[in-house]
Amino acid sequence: MEAQVDDSLLIKKYINGDEKALETLIERHNQRISCFIYSKVNDRTITEDIFQDTFIKVIRTLKRGTYSEEGKFLPWVMRIAHNLIIDHFRKSNRMPMFHGNESFNIFSIMSDEQLNVEGQIIKNQIDTDLGVLIAELPQDQKDVLMMRIYRDMSFKEISENTGVSINTALGRMRYALINLRKIIDQNNIVLTN
Structure with missing residues (x-):
């Protein structure tokens, strides 16, 4: 190597x-x-x-x-x-910007999602944990998974970028997901928000 x-x-x-x-x-x-x-x-x-x-x-x-x-x-x-x-x-x-309104309420313009800081912290932790799990995958599976999930590339685009057939890219994605499930099960990880 x-x-x-x-x-x-x-x-x-x-x-x-x-x-x-x-x-x-x-x-x-x-x-x-x-x-x-x-x-x-x-x-x-x-x-x-x-x-x-x-x-x-x-x-x-x-x-x-x-x-x-x-x-x-x-x-x-x-x-x-x-x-x-x-x-x-x-x-x-x-x-x-709100002008001339003394009864302005910040909560009237912020959605519940923005106010739920705890939910955002949990989501960030799940994203971080998932990144650690993905890092354990073999490089070819990790590459396909990253292109598909995080870069929203089609399997045709993945095929062109990696120089493998579409079927090979699909296979790598399938094995990446299978291996991720195994890692999650082996470590008793719960990825829910």
């Missing part, structure tokens, strides 16, 4: 024109970054958008030559993703 090339070496290769080096970095950290973003936004489309925006910022920084966090690539990318998540919520969840 070939030794894994260090992130900092891949960054240097990319800066020197090796586009494949960036692909390797994205593939290497795709799952952790996607899971992190999804755990915060709970929406596959928004997760994909923020993931792409994150790597657009990474590429711009690397091409400008202003990246200087040697050996700390993943924490740096996670910080970029985190900042973009905050930006997303600032843009999309602005509080409505």
